[in-house]
Amino acid sequence: MMPTFSALPPSVVVLSLGTMVLMLAITIKRSEIIDAVLTLLTLLVALAVLPMGAAPSALFAVDDWHRFSSALIILSSIGVLAMSWRDPTVREAHAPDEFYLLLLMSALGAVLMTAGRNDITFFIGLETLSLSLLGLIGYRQHRIEAGEAAMKYVVLSGVSSAILVFGFALSYAETGSLVFAAPHALHPVEPLLAAMATVLVMTGMFFKLSAVPFHTWLADVLEGTSIPVAALLSVVSKIGLFAAMLRYFAGFDLMTPGSVSDEVTAVALLSMIGGNLLAIGQTDLKRMLAGSSIAHIGYLMVALLAPGAFGLGSAGFYLAAYAAATIGAFAIMEAVSPNHTHLNSLQGLFRTRPALALGMAVMMASLAGIPPAVGFFAKVYVAVAGVSAHRDLLLAGLIVGSVMGLFYYLRVVRVMLMPATDEVSTGRIAAPGNAVLISALALVTLVLGVYPSLLIPRNPIHLGADVEAATLPVSTQTAIR
Template identity: 55%
Template structure:
């Protein structure tokens, strides 16, 4: 497979083959069991293929469309595992018929991987739209729920608007540089300095819409509330990882420590997202909306890591993405295990009804809050170290202050679960596969927090997101060595 497709990560054609196979099976005979088996098998094979050798690109590396570097391998592994968690959550939850639900999940995962490894504007935009259109179908999949239609319409309008803004920015970037490389345009050699600045601002605006960073965040709570639980998890985890990875690769060749308009915009959005996300979640009575606000705040924390280039910057971001993915997926899986209870009031007395499920939810919330011994504590500390090394004092103050706000609403859910109830209703249990998923994520969240050394070594050894090669001053031989060294 790799011999026929030089420079292309094997995970992409494997996902494409799994999608084609599932389409053929749907046309032949519908079966949710077979659909979920094909989806999980495809994701597992794609995960295993990430460490297969990729045939070098024949010729100048600047002509490559994908970058199979260490950053892509790590990010793709996180997205494939998160998508597999969404598939497991969807078992007996997807609706009727369910086959196309898993097909759309695989399509969205394919688009996310294309975005994460893209080095070309056109390929990146195709991956982004594949992900967006898949999400649109997934959000509206439960046709009998009025909230699903409302959420899908809101997502359709804002996704179309943000894609148009992003595409306009990419067009301006091409007009300035004459290149389709997916990278922030340089203003040093530009005839009109305003053109690359406008291009970068528009691309950032489009990506911030997709990331739901403040002040482009208003759609996320409504969409996640109306979407099924597996889809809400997919939006909050897989799509966020893909979009942050693309943002990191876009600025891989830029000096974000330089005081300019782009750095200031990123810093302002980071600070607004930290406070805005936590304040949004503060008054929520719905767990999905609470986790939406939490997701927005975590985007702000990740932007702080992005703005702290150096020995800890992107390594801390990679570690934080793993911690965020495990805890957020686990929280949604616990919600699914409670028969889809999303109202915080319905979780009152959960320690008396379902002590194991309540304990797992506590582990996830404690990790998201950054409380030891869960992995979220070390992840947030790692970002603080990166911020200190880059002297981001104001942003560090915002992180500490906003995290204190976050403690209230996370622990408020824990308090509700510990309240005694006079009458204990009959417990409703989820599927065995979902229970196994919750157990595995809870164990990983605790053990990785107690023993983070392995993951720290993995993130520190990553290649940083590869910058545009000809602007980095690399010739074909040096660039080839950088891309394919182990």
């Protein structure tokens, strides 16, 4: 048992222990303050132990990519925790304690996915995240829209998980291995069967990432759930899944003929254009950010299709920029009006609450890729990665999508500059934790936009791509058979 335990990523161990402690604390005495403090301490300790190593394992890859993406997941979860504290939409359920437990479990599932080197470990992390999100989406059980959003999520999540497992089954039938990698990287005997397995696994991931044409559920789910959960779904789950997708293709050159590069390119282009088209016509801020999230997944696929450490570095930088701006936008929505997310709720915000309006303008500029916000350099970094891989079609889609995005991002700023309404002028005061979160994210977004070298590591991010070393022992494969 000791070698197995020592092979676990330290952050996974901390999050697992913290989840059990929090569950025990809820059982002994219900206290929202104690639960929130325990959740925060667990996340901070998990962040602190990320630099620690682990014993070599066929199940987990504790490399630089796992540490980087896990740090983004944990920091984003802390941001969601800050905006959830004393949130009236969370307290509507009259039992906010379980909210923090589900939040911690979702972070555990996402972190586990980033280290998954085996189909089983990845799927356990994926389902831990998915089931936690299901509980969080339907947490306001007496609201019809929350129940509707949870029902849509559980049905489509179940379908995508089934497709994903079918792909894993075909991959195992072809290669005899449960290594979490595209079957082509394991030298298959039947390339057609390997291609079918890869396409099925990709389809399941695209469903979870809400990439076009598997995106129709995202806007409805975000609209039906609370703002903190919408932020969690838009950021934490996307980081975990995209980090896992990069690991899945780590040992497979997407530039080679006959690969699935064309399929990924088509989904990337559809997501860039379709996500922006979805967002342009929205008047609800959560639905608008749903379309924005879909478009940014398309931009990230440019880095996925740019092989090597340069593509990996641009993907990491873009994920960090996207997480900061999106969490910040949701936090400002929470501070202005947690129950009313129509675009008109921001009308006149520059005159009534200029600090929040300035923060929202910074977040919109970052998402749009306008300097000096960090989103500008993130898009340039991804574009340069695309140029190095000669992805001309994807670069054209990135440019067109970015121009389309300017319309609805700047529309938010225009609405905030309009004359104030009574609804906005009588808005509530932001909670202290949320105010600190907004200030920190706005500062980080601007500072990293001016000094991007603070985030870019001196050495390239390392992604353990040696898929053969991750093969399960023969005795384990025989037992599974």
